[in-house]
Amino acid sequence: MQIFGDPSAIPIVIVERVLNTPQRSLSYNSYMKNLDLKDSIPSRIDVSSEDGKKPSSATTAKKVRDLKIVVFVHGFQGHHLDLRLVRNQWLLLDPKIEFLMSEANEEKTSGDFREMGLRLAQEVISFLKKKMDKAAKYGRLGDIKLSFVGHSIGNVIIRTAIADTVMEPYLGYLHTYLSLSGPHLGYLYSSNSLFNSGLWVLKKFKGTQCIHQLTFTDDPDICNTFFYKLCKQKTLENFKNIILLSSPQDGYVPYHSARIESCKAASVDNSKKGKAFLEMLNSCLDQLRAPTTEDRVFLRSDVNFDTSAYGKNLNSFIGRAAHIEFLESDIFARFIMWSFPNLFK
Template identity: 70%
Template sequence: MPHSLKVRAVAMFEAVQEIAIYIHRFHNLDLFQQGWYQIKITMRWEDDEDVSFGIPARVVQYEARDLGPSSIYGIWRIDDTDNSFSTQPFRIKYARQDIHLCMMISFNLSLGRFEVLPTTAVILKFELMYAPTFENGADLQASLDAYPAAVHEFRIPPKALLGLHSYCPVHFDALHAVLVDVSIHVSLLKAASTAPRNSRNAEFVANKSYDTLDQGLSDAASVKLKAFMIVKALLTAHGILLEELQKLSKAVDQAIDIPEFVSKRNDMKLINSVPQANQFTTEVEISGQRMPQNGLEGADRALDFETAEKLRSLSKRELLNCYHSVGNRLLYLWNIFLKFHRDNKTKILEFLHDAWAKDRKAEWSIWMVYSKVEMPHHYINSGVHRRVSSLWKLPDEPPQTAATRAELHRRSIAQMRINNRSIQDMHIFGDPSSIPIVIVERVMNAPRRTISDNSYLRQGHHLDLRLIRNQWLLIDPKVEFLMSETNEDKTSGDFREMGHRLAQEVISFVRKKMDKASRYGNLGDIRLSFVGHSIGNLIIRTALAESMMEPFLRYLYTYVSVSGPHLGYLYSSNSLFNSGLWLLKKLKGTQCIHQLTFTDDQDIQNTFIYKLCKKTLDHFRHIILLSSPQDGYVPYHSARIELCQAASRDKSKKGRVFLEMLNDCLDQIRANPSEHRVFMRCDVNFDATSYGKNLNSFIGRAAHIEFLESDIFARFIMWSFPELFR
């Protein structure tokens, strides 16, 4: 009986995923505690939460730190038990402190668990470790190792693993507000060879059974298919990396000396028979957030039919030689890239950051719905109590309709195809359906103005608005803040008194900053912006009406109103909340409650809010009104400064006065033809399922407080319209 042959595959065509992480700077935005901090990094495949598969491969300290021994302790370390990398511990002493870490750590992830290329994402985990200031020596490291103070994870989808070059800001969480400037760089590389380059990629073993022949031939075909896919992926990765390197070289205006044998593939007879780099990527736009597709499907689309067939026609030995040739060139180019990045770190980081910032509006558009409406004409009330609308209809979306619209959009998110070619922040992409839905209504009045990059002054209202302050700082690090404390524990009195105190506090702050800037000769354009929450908005507007503020009104720039009762509680539909207001008036005689409910004077046209509606809003260049149909503490129409159904049906003096106040406010917001003003209403719809069934959610308080405890909605709005906050 003749002998048969069995083909046994030898693992030669192997690839490895290398992910380089540049940790540039740790910036303390708003840490509550001084002490020692450390950043710990691990990496794993998404489908295995228990094991860290990323192996630290290389560490480079590319710049000497300018910190003394009192600010930094020990050295960086790699822990073999969990394959983690930890930076040196560093000491945080004050807000807005910078620690320049200047480190690069790269991780290797083996692809041995996959048949060819990765089919699952990579999870990149940053942990913020903390130890009190008094800890030192061995006790310090033990305390740091105890548990993380905060965690921030990112997801690198499979289709981004062939090539990704992106800025990646690490913020941790609202209680540990920092900014770690990080850039992520990903490439597929050839794994270390396990066999001589010219060895055969299959060996033949005598076997006495005919039944194994088909299996052997099948194994041989499988080896060639894997070789074909690996070589094709390496060629694509080479093309991505080469184009990215050339783009960065142009962006930072620094030439790169790339040897011809790396930048071109037609210098060898073997490479002449396979596709050139540009044939893989001619139709792919490479940027920090837009990467070509990965995997078998993506690779096939990157090749035209003729090129793919040419590659398929190569023998196994030719594929092996091609694998080594392309793999060596790719590794050489990868090392050039890493060195070029270190040598031009500042300019490259700025370039990647700008690309990241430009992509925010598109990246987060999943949770934002945009619409445009024309600025309405006056709503007229006749002497016989009949209203005639002059091109002004009642709002199409009362609170219930707005909430329903947002909920339908939330449900549709589960059916959306989320961008899978860029790094994903798991604070947002971890559970997309729980993220607030923001409905942006742009009220068209005049073209948006082009805004310069000059610094300006901004005044916030309350310490609880620190999350919005932190986002503003990320957009414009030069901004100066006043977190007003003058009315702390004094918000139950007269709005006039609170406004007077705030005006004094603002003037003192602005003059102090102006005097300091003048002494150093760098007093530029002054922009004074305000952010208020709830009744803080009325305090802000009252302060602006003070005569002492007159010289500063010309500096007013952006006004962000977060759920502010601008039209009072004349038509509040929340009966439980109204009962609470009634009790406060009866039991405590709180003056501001009387003013909010128009009972501070017998004549409604002599009340505080009626008079306030005639001034203050016209001085701002841009106005953003944030509201939520889930917020039962502030009437929906009052926060949005728009008509409500109850007022439209009210033929009494109360109804006429409401329309007069509404028209007065809109007249101030309406820009003159020569002016350019942005006026937006933004509906924020939170995930109500997270509230549960309790009193806060029942009376509508949960959403009112959520404005202070969540910053995702502010991140969406501010990064989508950054020109309004610079």
Template identity: 40%
Template sequence: LFSFIAAKETLRKQLSYQGHLYSDFVNQASTRPYFWPPESLPGANSTQDEGVHLIVCVHGLDGNSADLRLVKTYMELALPGEKIDFLMSERNQADTFADFNVMTDRLVGEINYHIEMYGFTPNKLSFVGHSLGNLIIRSALSRPDMTHLLPKLHTFLSLSGPHLGTLYNNSGLVNMGMWFMQKWKKSGSLLQLSMKDHSDPRQTFLYKLSQKTGLEFFRHILLVGSQQDRYVPYHSSRIELCKAALRDTSDILLAGAVYAEMVSNILQPIVFKSDITFIRYDVFHALPSNANTMIGRAAHIAVLDSELFIEKFITVAALKYFK
């Protein structure tokens, strides 16, 4: 035990990390064992109808509806007997290189159709997004067709979401790959992510999205990012300023000033509401030494396919915010 504690503190100093590590937590978020029969759960015989908690899972670029299956699985295992309904979004999986406005229309239609088809009004509405899917979620919340659902918003879990785009991505290899993909696919979404969709950065999709409402209606906002992820800039996933933006004074209309405004636009409505839980999580994955790790892809998809990470994160940290 002493050796373990000494090793953990050594690691914390090496990483200059001030947050909590998994082993710092005494208890898990859920004390219910997996596979408990619903009828044996505390309060299972309550006559009070608490309604349905709808959790919408939205995949990222070139993804599909099965990408977030492990998140769904561990939530269902850890919350047996709960009235949870999952919508694994699939309307955009055939074309994630489309314009964000087009993908937003598809997601809004899919959510409203799901609620209408199954004939229920959710008591709570939560979202889990990966990568580009988080921007589609935020864009959807600003649409008039979603206004009736805003008071029901509960938790937003963002896994590696490029909330500020890829403007200050420090990986030249990834930037080159994204540029090539944008040209080859004629991708509207990649163009918008790089804030190249308008000559005036304040007229770009991402800047306008930062000015729209949506996140402040959630009770809990959880942002997950990793410095090992080179696909999505670490500061973009955390919605915070980076040193490159602070040093960028090349043009009053460009980059640094606009980036700072976007951060302020998104965070101000959140930080001034005392009843919102806003948490940033840093993830350090144990990754093999290979090409995927080197270019940052391995960390980007580890939040989807690493059972070790997903089980620990859901049961120890995130689960309580979905109850």
């Protein structure tokens, strides 16, 4: 009760723990049937020491200092403190982390994702170098773990940053990736007509480049669009732990896109668009299946919020309430992070 509060008011969180990562989708209507679900987290994350770090040698001349950095990235027209509640839970779980609340794209989320990704990459590299230099002054630098948390299109910015060549020297440091309702497959099959109308207005009258990219209208040939190419780039396979949080109540991000899986609309689409979607989906799943020296932990988690708290208002009507609830409630984060603490240490 002290941790989670009143049981009648907390969200229902359904976790699918996938240890052997998803197989390729042979058809559009694959859903979760090809996933090998297990009952426990792999032995890789069973650690012997309390804080999850390898014990240093007694003969080491200098004390080994591990560096754990977590980068928090806001969504469309967001603020750098949007993810502070999730950050606070991570700090409670592991007070030794260094955190960066990204400000590189604050008030700049209407442009090209490539530009936003480069700004984030440069911000992360600058922060990482500063912390590495500081840690090296007080001892020998040990393991470096670089984790990311993104909300909404912040996840697209994260993946774009990772795909940028300037991040290549740091890919080996990638550790945990926590995605809060991220449109990883774009808005190719969005069923929310009201939200789609809003996207049309942004494209028509505001000239919002990132919306064109999200909806695959930035190029007449879908295979030349930004999102198609992003899904072909290796942005996920370097992470040791990947957690995708989604909500069926969220009308702002397509459910299948947040979970990186197929959908009913795609299952009956035999056009070039449907084929391109399948290629994008399998490219992402192939990254999760890529060979690695360590086991890769992949979690899909559905968060079902208490809808009675929303009332009847515009936010709940257009599906925005659940999307914002990821920022305004930390109960789901407590459940995930304290249930699987080794993924966040």
